[in-house]
Amino acid sequence: MIAPGSRLGPYEVIAPLGAGGMGEVYKARDTKLNREVAIKVLPQAFAKDSERMARFQREAQVLAALNHPNIAQVFGW
Secondary structure (H helix, E strand, C coil), rough: CCCCEECCCEEEEEEEECCCCEEEEEEEECCCCCEEEEEEECCCCHCCHHHHHHHHHHHHHHHCCCCCCCCCCCCCC
16 A cells, blocks of 8 residues: 555656555556546555566556546546
8 A cells, every 4th residue: 555645757646546456446646747637556466477567557558538528538657
């Protein structure tokens, strides 16, 4: 778990939102653009698993292709 106040690049973690099979999700602030975002952090073991990384990339690409107010936008991975 990442503690509130921790920084991940330009993102400052505010609070945990949940966890699931693909990692943990946190409410954070994008300090460069001054907006609230949700960030997903994958378990370190996934970074070494090419299949899981490909799945995560596909998930991000599918979300990035959608445009709806009730679906998350992807800003990067």
